[in-house]
Amino acid sequence: MLSMLTEAQQDTLRALVDRIIPADDFPGGWEAGVGDYLDRQFAGDLSHVVDDYRIGLDWLEAEACATTGTSFAALAATAQDEVLRRVEQGDVVVDCPVDPAAFFRAAAEHAAEGFYGDPGNGGNSNGVSWRMIGFEVTG
């Protein structure tokens, strides 16, 4: 899965998705299939943003290392959220070839599509998000 990304990029992506949709008493984004959704979309409608993801994920890792001394995926959740809040506000230290805040916004949209979209798109495994919110398909 996600063979278009390096292993390091995949680790960062997985950590990012699980902060966009964190686990609580329902699964987080990754467990619910957001990675499977992205894997399919990166070969389809989102093929044009794969390069942005490569750049954005490498950058996020560099930014985390520069500001915390630790790999993004290895940070505690609260520290990851702190990094992401600064990304959201454009308060970053490492230069990035793409707009980091825009990359983060797009990743949040894509994660939501994978999590709340229909399971036919590869995410929302077994309709878990629909059970969570109370959307039932009866016919």
Next chain:
Amino acid sequence: MSVHDVIVVGAGAGGGVAAGVLAEAGKSVLLIERGRELACEDVPRDHLRNHRYTRYGHNTGPSLEGNPRVWVDLDGREHTLRPHEDAYQNNATGVGGGARVYGAQAWRYLPGDFEMASTYGVPAGSSLADWPIGYADVAPYYDRAEWEIGVSGDSVGSAKQWPRDKDYPMPPVPLNRQGAIVRRGAEALGWPTLAVPLLINSTPYAGRPACIHCQHCIGFACPVDAKNDSQNTLLARARATGRAEVVTEAMVEQVDTVGGRVVGVTYVDRDDQRQHARAEVVVLAAGAIETARLLLNSTSSEHPHGLGNAHDQVGRNLQGHYYPGAVGLMSEQVHDGVGPGVTTAITKFNHGNPDVIGGGMIADEFVVLPIIFWARNLPPDLPRWGAEAKRFMRDNYTRVARVMGPVQEIPSPDARVTLDPTVRDRWGIPVVRLSGATHPETVRTAEFMYARAGEWLAASGAQRIWGSPPRLKLSGGQHQAGTARMGDDPASSVTDRWSRVHGHDNLYVADGSVHVTNGGFNPVLTIMALAFRAAEHIARAW
């Protein structure tokens, strides 16, 4: 070259009705449709690609490649668009057209909707006009559409505002929890409510079953064929006569003339071969944008600017519907999953409002898909990531109510369809170029209705209300209308009171193009009614 009595271009709401009436009147009919036949399973329940949410595409035609349009934005920038992009103003293609996937609201226009200019005056810069016909001229055909296609509604409630000779053939689709809650709110405000009339079977009707109240109505095809349109009624009747031939995946390039007189059409078939078909009468029902394109593309030495366009009127006055609405976080659960979801309308604001022209209907909203809720219904200040966003979805998907509705637009002659000078579609045909915007008075009316939406939710128990205020834009989309409007004066209209193109006794239009104004209601029942009326006229005259 094939020869027929009548050629109908477009198998949507209007074209299917015309084909049915004419085939039953004994005419041989060729119906040409650019899309495919669409069985229910051909219209996927893809939440990211449907006519309610076109994030990456949609679930009918036209295909995303080879069908561009050009849009000129309000700053004069040109954009070449694909069909699923908003400003393309798309409507579904396929047998059945947009009605294959519609929400099926079955509104008549009010008597006053036909008399907007004489009621309100004509604001500067607007092309607002009265229709050349009135409600009484259309009413018998509303009856036919309601009975022959099938509408569920509240006859007694409707008759308080609409003179009607016949009741609806079916009682209203049942209320759901959201409807019950907003009815209480309306009662608190003293606003009368009306069950939304729907082209959906509340009981078995005409050999097809009743609605099963699923959650995938608008934007999708009905899994039990309880949603009614011309495709499963009048077009089925046309086919049963043996006199109707339906050619799909065929693109009409132009209406052909000889010596200035309409003789048929040229189309490109599914094998990319150009075909010529001949008929005594041609009926255009391709939708307000594509019908205008076809008229403009049908040039000849006698008609250098296209058919019906001697006075530069074709393609002007494009209208759709502003759809202001509000979202409210309620103190109780409102979503019970009972579809289609739209149940309850307020029609007291369609006319007679202080300081605005016209008005609009407002109603509770269809069952909302979770991803659409995420994309469009979250409070503006809620983070789009993190535990708080997930918690809001979890706690409040079933506690958010929505009311919204179509505003009667004030037409502008500069809101228009022309032909792009350079961009061609996959068949090499010049494509639509969209430009301009509605008249600013439309925005004022929409702002008025936007405020009413919030007021209604507040009275219904909303703890918090949010939404997007209306902004000046070009309107069209699924409710597209006005580009070949009716009138008695050929200098300011394209079609006459029988939907016949001025100067051509054998060229008719049977879609929203002929609407002079587009009502403060979903337009499809009027499109169907006027198609009945035009087709009867053809059957009599030819």
